[in-house]
Amino acid sequence: MLSGAAAQDSAASATGATPVAGTAASALIGVSVDPSAVPDSTAGAESSGSARRELVSATGSATQPGGDAATATAAVVDGSGASAASAGAAVGARHSASTVGGDSVIPPDSHDTVVILLPEMPAMDAPGALEAAAEFFANPTWLPDLAGVRDCWLVTVGGEQVTSGDPVPHQFHGAVTAGFRCLGMESLGVSFRRVDLAAGQADASRAAALVRAVHVKNEPELALRDGAVYAKRLEIDAVQRGPARDADLAHVVIVGGTGTLGVEFCAHYARSGAGRITLLSRSGETAEVTRRLRPIRALGDTPIIVESCDVTDADAVVELAERQEIPATVLVHAGVNYVRAELAEVTPEKFREMAGSKIYGTEHMLHTWPRTPDCRIVLCSSAAATFGGRGQILYATVNRMLDVLARRLRAAGVDAVAVQWGLWDLEGPLHAVGTGPVQAAGVTPMRAADALAVGFTDHADHSGAENRLVAAADWSDVQALMVAIGQGPLLDDVVAAAAESAVVQPDSPGSGHRDGNSPRIAGTPADGHRGTADSAAYPSGPDRVRATVAQGGTKAMTQFRAAAGQPGAAGGNSANLAERVRRQLGRVMGADADALDPSVPLVALGLDSLQALDFRKRVQVELDRDLPVAAILGGASLDDVVRLMAGSQA
Incomplete structure (x- = not known):
């Protein structure tokens, strides 16, 4: 979340932990993504985002914790020329700043701070935003030589929903930061940071406040609203729902339904009593698909139909949609694709390849497939949208677009939620290119049962759910890497909560123990937050084991003290x-x-x-x-x- 206002990424609750050789146990957490920081009267469950952290007051006096107001030598980059007024005013507000635009070149070692201004844009749909992002990253003339640069700021407009009066995030401005963050791994020693201006306020009158914002020390994600600056944090999620009792599962449609995740989701809905499940895939029902579906079909009487359909083909979607007799009551997009590219390798074609099913396919399904008025839309995103990674510019940006799309759908009255998944203990596209770098960063593969419990049973199965991140990791290791690229404060609250949590030994009563390598987590929740129910206890009722966040941070903190x-x-x-x-x-x-x-x-x-x-x-x-x-x-x-x-x- 943006502490104090834009709760774009907040909250975490955990189920069981899986130990990793040589490290402390990691925890699977659910992070609620994009709740409003100022609770809406209809969103009481998201009230964890209401605490305010104001870094700069309305009058501009700095209250930077642990920071300083040292003057940096800044270069303000206005490549489009559309932000000339703001750029010029920024130079005037800080005498050590200079502005460049067009084909101008910033000499190496001439500045220690770079501020890249993005122009305010008209509203656009996800495909339009995808094309804008492809152009932005494929032609990075906005990025100067970073020799001597410590901080590289991206200034977006309306990319965060900070206050209850803000419009939903802009589809491009809300997603471009995810790809920008990935550049930190390519330029170690430079912090890639972002400050978001309010929609309609990206003019010269905000320049002085903008300059103050980019002098806030260490904070990677800021939003400027009415002269105050707000910082993003991940927080413990206090929401616990348990299995949904009133979900309409008359017809569940799963895009990418025969893929690794799609089959897991199919099994989940079959166990939940779905009346009908339709799986969409390019290949249709092959012999291998039939084999994998056999035990799911044996669970009960739920008919499971497999349809061959390439959702990136608008005509194919229309043709199949017209043959549907029962509208969808739940529509899940589980299609997974992974295209790796560092900045120098990005092309518009690679962006479109990455976005094929996720963006274009989603749009085709939303515009064409028959669904009930209260149909629940579940979009499968990735934790890369929050954390990024080297070579993940395309992957992070496209998945963040799904998060923003879900938020925009909710604003339009559609029951939509995006779930950012971490690494599953299942073979998938990311495994094909190697998960070693991801696991080396502290991320741990999730058991399917645990991931489904945190992501679906306790969250996405419920009407009105906000976006959520579900991942397992040694969060102290993840934070160590995030610190190295200037993003460490995002995880401060998660690591602190983990250090206060208690880990139950595998053989202790009530631990939900399943095997000698799987300690479960329990204890008194910190700061009054409740954790997520232990997934091993599902689908039981009141006797479910309660859990709090725990991970490798406990060990790391102990060793730091030593x-x-x-x-x-x-x-x-x-x-x-x-x-x-x-x-x-x-x-x-x-x-x-x-x-x-x-x-x-x-x-x-x-x-x-x-x-x-x-x-x-x-x-x-x-x-x-x-x-x-x-x-x-x-x-x-x-x-x-x-x-x-x-x-x-x-």
């Missing part, structure tokens, strides 16, 4: 520490430790962000120390790292 001189800290002098750290670095990089120059920045030696996380884990396990990943990726040498670690011991 490294700071508390009992249990690893002993040894600095020379011994340096040698032990060097050995671990050599193992991570597959290099001769003695040949590594300790004075050279580790990134210059070839250490990437995922190796840095591996390095951190090894040091935690072998040395019982906490390693400053952000400093490593920010340009620290081995000597610097050892000094930082030794200093924390003092």
Whole structure:
């Protein structure tokens, strides 16, 4: 959420935890995405977003926690020329700023801050926004040489719904930030940040407030409203619903229904008593599909029909829709696609390939398929829309468009929800290109039963549900990587809540234990929040085990305290520490430790962000120390790292 106003990404609640070798248990959490920060009278369940965190007052006085107001040398980029008034006023508001536009080039090492202005745009649908995003990323003339740059800001307009009076997010401005965030992994040491202006207020009168906003230290996601600046946070979700009792499951239609996730969703709705399930896929019912559906069909009398239909083909959708006798009461888009591309590899064609089923197919289904007036729309998005990742510009942007689309549908009176899924313990398109980098970042595969419990049973099955992120991870590791690209504060509240939670041992009563490798989570919820019911207890009633968030942050916090001189800290002098750290670095990089120059920045030696996380884990396990990943990726040498670690011991 944007604490205080735009609750665009907030709240988390957890079910069971799965341990990862060498790390503390990770937790599967549900993060409610895009609730209004100022609770609507009809959205009492989302009231967790109502707390305000005002970083800059209406009069402009800074209250930056832990920050400073040091003047940066800023370059204001107005590539379109449409924001010339704001750009010029920004220069006037800060004498050390300069503005460039058109074909102008910013000299390397001439600025430490870059501010990229996007013009306010008219309303557009998802396909129109997709084309705008494709043009933006395929022709990045707006991005200067980043030599010497610490902060690169993107200024969007109406991309967040901050107050109850704000319109729903703009389809392009609300999604482009997800792809922009991914650039941080390509330019380590530069924080890619965003500030959102209110729709209709992207003029020169807001320039001074904008300049103040971009001088807020460390906050990656800000929104400027009426002179105040609000910061985004993920928070614990207090909402618990349990199985829906009044869901209309007369006809469930699943796009991508024969895919890995589609079949899991089919089984979920069959167990829930669906009257009819229609699965749409390009291939139709093959022998393999029949084999996979056989145990689901054996669950009961629910007819499961498989239709061959390419939803990216508008005519094919129309033809099949006209043959439907029963309108859809639930429409799920479970189509999954993954196209990897770093900025230099982005093309409009790749964007369209990525968006085929998710954007164009969704639009075709919404405009053509017969559905009841209160039909529930469930759009499957990805956690990449919130966290990003290297090579995920297309993937993150397109999935964020689904989140914004769901929000816009709700504003139009349609019962729509987007679920950002993390990594499933199932084979899928992402597995085809390798999940190693994702898991190295701390993300853990989710059991299907757990993911469905948090994402569907307790949330998307209920009318009026807001968007939610469902993922399992060692959240301290995820935050360590997010810190390295300037996004760490987003997870502050989640990690803090995890540190306060209690993990029940596998054999303890009420743990919901299923096997020796699966500890369940329980305990007194922090700050009055309730957790999500333990998925192992479904579909039972009042005796369900309650859970709170727990993950690797508990271990990480314990080790940080130990490294700071508390009992249990690893002993040894600095020379011994340096040698032990060097050995671990050599193992991570597959290099001769003695040949590594300790004075050279580790990134210059070839250490990437995922190796840095591996390095951190090894040091935690072998040395019982906490390693400053952000400093490593920010340009620290081995000597610097050892000094930082030794200093924390003092």
